[in-house]
Structure formats: C-alpha cells, structure tokens
Amino acid sequence: MALAARSFRRRHAANRMPNRLSIRTQIALVFTVMLFLVVGVRVVSFRIDSKLIKAFEEIVLVDTPRAGILTELKFYARRMEDEALRLSGSVSTSSISDSKERFAVLFKEIREAGRSYAALSQVENAGSFEFSSAVRASAEEAASLVDILSRARSSGRTGDPSYAAAERQLEEERKELLSLVDRRLAAESEARELKSADVASLKRLAITLSVSVLVFVILSFSYLVFFILAKIIRSIKKLNDAAHDIALGDFSKQVHISSSDELGELALSFNAMAKSLDDAEKARRGLETVASERANDLAKKAREFQEAEIAVTNLLEDAKESEENQRRQAASLKRALDEVHKFASIADQERNTYLLLVASIGEGVIAFDLNRKVTLINKVTENILGYGADELVGGDFEARIKFVHKGKKPLEPEFWERVLREKKPVSLSSDISVVTKGGVEIAVSLVVSPVIDAKDNALRGAILTFRDVREERQLEETRVSFISVASHQLRTPLTSMRWFSEMLLAGDAGALSEDQKHFIERIYEGTDRMINLVSLLLQIARVEARRLKVEPVSTDLKHLTNGVALSLKANLDAKSHKVVVSSEPADLPPVPIDQEIFWQVVQNLLSNAIRYSPEQSVISVSMVKKGDLIEYSVKDQGIGIPDDEKSRIFEKFYRAENALKYVPEGSGLGLVLVRSLVEGWGGRIWFESKEGEGTTFTFTLPVAGMERRQGEVSIAI
Amino acid sequence: MDKKPVILVIEDEESLRDAIRTKLASSGFAVLSAMTAEEGLEILEFHTPDLVWLDLLLPGMGGFQFLERLRKEDKFKNLPVIIVSVSASPEKVQHAFQLNVVDYIVKSQYRLEDIVKKIDSLLPNPHKK
Numbered sequence: 001m002a003l004a005a006r007s008f009r010r011r012h013a014a015n016r017m018p019n020r021l022s023i024r025t026q027i028a029l030v031f032t033v034m035l036f037l038v039v040g041v042r043v044v045s046f047r048i049d050s051k052l053i054k055a056f057e058e059i060v061l062v063d064t065p066r067a068g069i070l071t072e073l074k075f076y077a078r079r080m081e082d083e084a085l086r087l088s089g090s091v092s093t094s095s096i097s098d099s100k101e102r103f104a105v106l107f108k109e110i111r112e113a114g115r116s117y118a119a120l121s122q123v124e125n126a127g128s129f130e131f132s133s134a135v136r137a138s139a140e141e142a143a144s145l146v147d148i149l150s151r152a153r154s155s156g157r158t159g160d161p162s163y164a165a166a167e168r169q170l171e172e173e174r175k176e177l178l179s180l181v182d183r184r185l186a187a188e189s190e191a192r193e194l195k196s197a198d199v200a201s202l203k204r205l206a207i208t209l210s211v212s213v214l215v216f217v218i219l220s221f222s223y224l225v226f227f228i229l230a231k232i233i234r235s236i237k238k239l240n241d242a243a244h245d246i247a248l249g250d251f252s253k254q255v256h257i258s259s260s261d262e263l264g265e266l267a268l269s270f271n272a273m274a275k276s277l278d279d280a281e282k283a284r285r286g287l288e289t290v291a292s293e294r295a296n297d298l299a300k301k302a303r304e305f306q307e308a309e310i311a312v313t314n315l316l317e318d319a320k321e322s323e324e325n326q327r328r329q330a331a332s333l334k335r336a337l338d339e340v341h342k343f344a345s346i347a348d349q350e351r352n353t354y355l356l357l358v359a360s361i362g363e364g365v366i367a368f369d370l371n372r373k374v375t376l377i378n379k380v381t382e383n384i385l386g387y388g389a390d391e392l393v394g395g396d397f398e399a400r401i402k403f404v405h406k407g408k409k410p411l412e413p414e415f416w417e418r419v420l421r422e423k424k425p426v427s428l429s430s431d432i433s434v435v436t437k438g439g440v441e442i443a444v445s446l447v448v449s450p451v452i453d454a455k456d457n458a459l460r461g462a463i464l465t466f467r468d469v470r471e472e473r474q475l476e477e478t479r480v481s482f483i484s485v486a487s488h489q490l491r492t493p494l495t496s497m498r499w500f501s502e503m504l505l506a507g508d509a510g511a512l513s514e515d516q517k518h519f520i521e522r523i524y525e526g527t528d529r530m531i532n533l534v535s536l537l538l539q540i541a542r543v544e545a546r547r548l549k550v551e552p553v554s555t556d557l558k559h560l561t562n563g564v565a566l567s568l569k570a571n572l573d574a575k576s577h578k579v580v581v582s583s584e585p586a587d588l589p590p591v592p593i594d595q596e597i598f599w600q601v602v603q604n605l606l607s608n609a610i611r612y613s614p615e616q617s618v619i620s621v622s623m624v625k626k627g628d629l630i631e632y633s634v635k636d637q638g639i640g641i642p643d644d645e646k647s648r649i650f651e652k653f654y655r656a657e658n659a660l661k662y663v664p665e666g667s668g669l670g671l672v673l674v675r676s677l678v679e680g681w682g683g684r685i686w687f688e689s690k691e692g693e694g695t696t697f698t699f700t701l702p703v704a705g706m707e708r709r710q711g712e713v714s715i716a717i
Numbered sequence: 718m719d720k721k722p723v724i725l726v727i728e729d730e731e732s733l734r735d736a737i738r739t740k741l742a743s744s745g746f747a748v749l750s751a752m753t754a755e756e757g758l759e760i761l762e763f764h765t766p767d768l769v770w771l772d773l774l775l776p777g778m779g780g781f782q783f784l785e786r787l788r789k790e791d792k793f794k795n796l797p798v799i800i801v802s803v804s805a806s807p808e809k810v811q812h813a814f815q816l817n818v819v820d821y822i823v824k825s826q827y828r829l830e831d832i833v834k835k836i837d838s839l840l841p842n843p844h845k846k
Contacts, residue, residue, distance in 0.1 A: 496732035499829040
C-alpha cells in the first residue's frame with residue numbers, strides 16, 4: 001500500500017508547476033500587500049498628524065499671545081497720547097511728577113511687552129527680534145523725551161522752541177511705535193494665512209490617503225472572495241459530486257479542474273483514486289468469478305465422492321442385513337404391540353375425560369353429524385328436554401328436538417343448512433324456545449357451530465349449545481315494564497298538580513290575594529321542574545337499558561336544525577337571541593339519521609345555549625365535514641364553565657356554581673342524555689369554554705350516518 | 718236558547734278528570750265523564766256528544782281499541798275526537814291520525830287553558846265566558 005502511494009506521488013510530481021501561484025501563495029500575497037499598505041499609511045498619516053499638531057500648538061502658544069501683545073502695545077500708544085496731553089496741561093510740581101511716574105510705568109510696560117514678544121518668537125522669526133528691539137528703543141527715546149519735557153515744565157520753560165520740538169518728537173515716537181506695531185500685525189497676519197493653507201492641504205492629503213486605503217482594502221477582499229473563494233467553492237462542489245457518484249458505485253466519473261494550484265492537484269489525486277477504486281472493483285469481480293468456478297468444481301467433486309461412498313456402504317450393509325433383519329423384525333413387532341397397548345389406554349383415558357367434560361358443561365349440548373343424526377347429548381340437555389340419551393342419540397335431530405322461533409314453526413332446515421354450508425357458528429338469542437317432551441315451551445338462547453376436522457378441513461357435522469334464559473327474560477320484562485309504569489305513574493299526578501295550579505292562577509276558584517298568587521306560582525314552577533326532570537330521567541333510562549330503536553332516514557342537518565330553532569322561537573324571542581346556522585361545505589349532503597334522537601340532542605344543546613346566555617346574544621351552529629366525520633358545534637356567548645368544574649359537567653345532576661345561580665331550576669340531566677345519545681351512535685362529544693365569555697359544545701356524527709337498530713321504544717316520551 | 722256543546726271526557730285518573738271537568742264547565746261546556754273506555758261506549762249508546770276527549774292509557778280496553786270500535790260504526794265515523802295523552806311517541810301520533818282524530822295533544826306540554834282554547838276553536842259555543 002505504501003509502495004503504491006510513493007509511486008503515485010512520483011508519477012504525479014511531474015505534473016506540478018511550481019512557477020504558477022498556488023492558492024496559498026495568492027492569499028498570502030494579498031494579505032502581505034494589505035498589511036504593508038496599512039502600515040505604510042499609518043506611518044504617513046502619523047507624520048501628517050504630527051505636522052498638524054505642531055501647527056496648532058504654534059497658533060495656541062505663539063501666535064495668539066503675540067497678537068495679544070501687539071494689541072496691548074497699541075493700547076499703550078494710546079495711553080502715551082493721553083499722558084502727553086495730561087503732561088502738557090500740568091502746572092503743579094506734584095502733577096508733573098505724577099505724570100512722569102505714569103510715563104515711567106507705561107514705558108516699563110512697553111519694554112516688557114517687547115521682551116515678551118521676543119521670548120515667544122524664539123528662533124523661528126528673525127523679524128520678531130528686530131521688532132522687539134525697535135519697540136524697546138522707541139520706548140527709551142520716548143522716556144528721555146518725557147524727561148526733558150517734564151523738567152522743562154517744572155522749571156516753567158515751556159515757551160522754549162526746544163520744548164515744542166521735544167513735544168513734536170514725542171508725538172513722532174508714538175506714531176513710530178504705532179506704525180511698528182501695525183507693520184508687525186500685518187506680517188503676522190500674512191504668516192498665519194500661509195500656515196492655514198498648509199494645514200488645509202495636509203488635511204486634504206490625510207483624507208485622500210484614508211479613502212484610497214479603504215478602496216484598496218475593498219478591492220483586495222473582493223478579489224479574495226470572488227476569485228479565490230469562488231474558485232475553491234466551485235472545485236469543492238465538483239469533487240463532492242464526483243465523491244457522491246463514487247459512493248454510489250460509479251468509479252468512472254472524473255473531476256476536471258483546470259487550474260494548476262492546490263485545487264488542480266486535488267482533482268488529479270481524486271481522479272487517480274477513482275481509477276484505483278475502479279481497478280480494484282474490476283479485480284474483485286474477476287476474483288469472484290474465479291472463486292465461484294472453483295466452488296462449483298469442489299461441489300461436483302464432493303458429490304462424486306459421496307456417491308462412491310454410498311455405493312460402498314450399500315454393499316457392506318447388504319451383507320449385514322440379512323442377518324440383522326430377522327433379529328430386528330422380531331424386536332420391532334414386540335415394540336409395535338406395546339405402542340398399540342399404550343395408545344389404546346391413552347385414548348380410553350382421553351375419551352373418558354372428554355365425556356366427563358361434556359357431561360359437566362352447564363349448558364345443553366347436542367352434537368349431530370352430516371346426516372343430521374344425533375351423535376352426542378349431555379346431562380343438561382336430558383334435564384331440559386326431558387328425554388333420555390337413549391331416546392335421542394342415533395335418531396334424527398328433528399324427530400324429537402324442536403326449536404321454535406318467534407312462535408312460528410320450528411326452525412327451518414335452511415338454518416341448519418347455512419351452518420353446514422358456511423362452516424361458521426350461528427347464534428340466536430331472541431324469541432327462541434325449545435319444546436320439552438311434555439310439550440312445554442322454554443325460552444332459550446342457542447349457538448350452533450360446525451365441527452371441522454383440523455387435518456383435512458372437512459366438515460364432520462355440527463354441535464349445538466343452548467341455555468335456559470327464562471329468568472333473564474323475566475328480569476328484562478320487569479325492568480321494561482317498570483320504566484313504562486314509572487313513566488305513567490309519575491307524570492299523571494304531576495300533570496294534575498300543574499293543571500290545578502294553572503286554574504287557581506287563572507282565577508277559576510275565585511280571586512287570589514297577592515300572597516296566594518305568589519305561593520301558587522311557586523308550586524306551578526316546582527311542578528314544571530319535576531315534569532322536566534322525570535322526562536329526562538325516563539329518556540336516560542331508555543338509552544341506558546339499550547331499548548332505544550334507531551330508524552335512520554336521509555335528513556338535511558341544516559333543515560332539521562332550523563326546525564329545532566323554530567320550535568324554540570318563543571324562548572329565543574324572549575331574550576332577543578339570534579341563531580346563525582352554517583355548514584362547510586355550504587351544500588352539506590343529507591345524512592341518514594334518526595330524526596327524533598338528533599332532534600333531542602340539538603334541542604338540548606340549543607336550550608342550554610339560550611338559558612345560559614344573556615340577552616341579545618348570538619348562538620352559532622356550525623357543521624363541518626372532516627374526512628368521514630361531521631363535527632357539529634353549538635357556540636354561545638354565555639356565562640361559560642369554570643375551569644375547575646369542567647371535568648364534572650357530564651355527571652348526573654351536576655350543576656356548575658355559576659349555572660346554579662344563573663338558572664336555579666336546571667336539572668343537571670340534559671347533558672347526560674345528550675352524551676348517552678351521541679355515544680350511542682358511536683360519536684364523541686366535548687366542549688371548549690371560558691368563564692364569562694361563552695361555551696362551544698361539539699359532537700361528531702359519521703358521514704355514513706346512524707346504524708339501524710331494532711328496539712322497543714323511541715326516545716320521544 | 719242554544720244548547721251548550723257537550724264534551725265526553727274519557728280519563729281514568731280521578732284528579733285529572735276533576736280538573737278537566739272544572740275547566741270545561743267554567744268555559745261554558747257541558748261535560749260527560751267516563752273512567753274507562755267501556756263506560757264511554759255505554760254513554761255513547763244514549764247520547765252523542767259534540768266532541769270526545771280521549772286518554773290513551775286506560776285500564777281494560779285501551780284508547781286505540783276504543784277509537785277503532787268507534788270508527789266502525791257509521792254514526793260515529795266522523796265524531797270529532799282529540800287525544801290527550803302522556804305519550805309523545807311518533808307511532809302513536811301517526812296511528813291516531815290514521816284513525817281520523819282531530820288533534821293529538823301531549824299532556825305535559827300543554828296548559829289546560831290552551832287545550833280548552835283549542836276545543837273552543839273547533840266547536841261553536843254561544844256560552845263562552
């Protein structure tokens with residue numbers, strides 16, 4: 001394996017082209033260039049920054065104070081004028097000396113200003129030194145002139161022409177000072193302008209540099225992404241596709257990457273790998289073929305060997321056989337005899353066990369064969385029918401055993417034929433009786449099953465089991481009549497109470513006092529409540545006793561719903577309620593349902609919606625087809641059901657707290673009946689509710705409708 | 718003076734019969750009452766009423782049996798009968814209308830006054846109060 005790898009690399013080394021840039025180098029180059037640029041720019045901008053800082057420093061530390069000094073000097077010049085004027089007007093010795101003092105101070109200040117100016121200027125500006133010296137010189141001159149003038153004034157020699165000359169000279173000095181300052185100001189202003197121009201151009205340079213760098217960085221990155229990255233991604237995709245093909249077993253796919261960098265190399269390596277895999281696969285297949293041929297050869301040889309072996313063994317055996325034969329025959333005969341004895345006794349035992357079992361079965365058992373001859377009966381059968389086993393077994397089934405269905409003739413032969421033909425059990429449990437030896441009819445329930453031999457699936461006959469159901473029927477009868485008697489007995493006195501109360505209230509027995517009227521109204525209401533309660537109880541009892549008949553008829557659900565709403569019109573109007581009926585799809589096809597039952601359910605739900613909603617609410621009824629079910633919902637905007645009472649809503653007589661307060665005369669049975677009815681047709685019922693906002697009851701009805709059911713009564717009372 | 722219309726009431730419950738009689742009388746009707754269907758038939762031999770108020774659940778001969786007997790005779794073929802019963806079973810209602818009753822009223826659903834009003838609308842009664 002290692003050898004192969006080495007020769008591979010040698011073979012492909014020639015394909016490398018070192019003078020083209022590999023991807024790594026390209027990336028490295030880009031980054032290096034960018035690095036240099038960023039550093040270079042930083043250095044340059046650093047220098048620009050230094051220059052800018054220097055310029056600002058100058059302005060703050062030098063130019064501005066200098067300008068300030070010049071302004072001061074102008075001010076001093078003004079003061080000189082004032083002082084000169086004052087001096088020319090002073091006469092007393094004291095005022096003259098005062099004036100002289102003030103002049104001295106002034107000149108001192110001027111000289112100070114000049115020195116400060118020079119100090120600020122340092123080496124940079126030769127002109128400033130000149131200026132400073134000139135100012136100081138001027139001040140000296142002026143000082144000596146003031147000296148002369150003050151002396152002249154003190155000694156009273158103001159009329160001298162030298163005095164006037166001195167005065168004129170003083171004025172000249174002052175003007176000289178002023179013009180010096182002005183010239184200096186102009187020079188400084190010029191210098192400042194040049195400096196700002198400098199600063200401005202530096203700023204422009206800085207901006208240009210930043211922008212160029214930004215542009216270059218963006219370009220470099222774009223190059224990186226679009227050229228280099230995109231190329232890498234494309235190549236990866238090509239490789240991925242090829243790898244995928246190889247994974248699926250197709251080794252012939254080659255990857256074409258034309259560039260001569262790492263990606264190109266990768267492609268070449270990949271292709272070589274694919275080719276190796278291909279070669280390996282071909283070699284493997286070759287080997288497989290060879291191996292299977294060899295295996296076939298071996299198998300053939302093995303068979304030949306086996307055959308030879310068998311031939312030899314046979315010959316040997318033949319020799320021994322004759323001797324052994326006789327001995328063995330004797331032994332096996334003895335064994336067979338023993339087995340037969342054993343089986344005989346087991347069979348006997350089993351037979352006895354089965355007979356015992358059959359005899360012990362608590363129901364009557366009669367077995368008969370294909371010719372309808374009785375083959376077996378048990379004790380219970382003997383007891384019920386009054387015949388002995390000897391009288392029945394072996395005889396014709398119908399000779400003595402008579403089953404009667406619905407008071408008509410005995411069960412038709414077709415019934416037995418069906419069992420035998422369809423090879424399935426058949427049971428009859430209603431309106432069947434059997435006639436005893438003494439001619440008495442006894443109500444029974446029976447099941448007939450075919451007897452099929454497990455070995456060859458052939459019919460051997462049938463077996464019938466039956467039991468005496470007289471007691472059960474009796475119980476049923478009692479329960480049935482109880483319900484109907486209860487119905488009548490309970491409702492008659494209630495109706496009587498109701499009618500008499502009604503007559504009292506109508507004044508048929510004379511006028512009533514307010515109190516009497518009030519009391520009787522209470523009696524009347526109580527009676528009404530009882531009547532509702534009794535009706536509901538009876539309906540629930542009927543559903544639970546499974547006596548309810550279901551007679552489906554194709555019905556338009558929306559139409560029926562509107563009918564129920566119409567029958568409740570008085571209640572709806574009394575509370576200004578509105579009922580909205582809708583369906584999805586809009587043209588819901590009719591469904592086969594028992595209209596009485598469905599009416600009960602819808603009426604109950606709508607009544608509840610009306611009773612538990614405040615005035616002017618809307619009650620929405622919707623029917624939605626979902627697959628093979630229809631979801632029927634009644635939604636109200638009423639008092640809702642509190643969360644902690646939701647689990648008990650379907651309990652008999654249960655009323656939620658808020659419901660009790662809102663409608664005190666409710667029975668707590670309406671929903672019990674609704675649920676029984678819904679579940680009776682295989683539907684489900686549930687609700688969603690929020691206290692204070694409303695409740696939605698939903699039940700399901702199969703699109704195929706309700707199943708027909710035989711029953712004694714309907715749900716209508 | 719016009720005769721008061723006569724109603725034959727066949728109802729086995731004493732208290733109910735009492736109430737019905739009182740109400741009908743106070744509404745200006747003359748009332749004949751019977752406890753059983755057999756009694757009703759006996760009364761009919763002597764007097765033909767203007768309307769029969771028939772309960773269905775009767776001891777002995779039942780309401781439907783009575784009605785069938787009634788309809789067999791020409792004299793009573795078109796005698797107006799209203800059935801007032803506790804049962805609301807649709808089969809019974811259907812059977813009743815097949816036997817040509819004028820109305821079928823379920824006791825628990827109706828006020829006595831309303832039943833009487835119905836009867837009123839069926840018969841002319843100059844003695845109405």
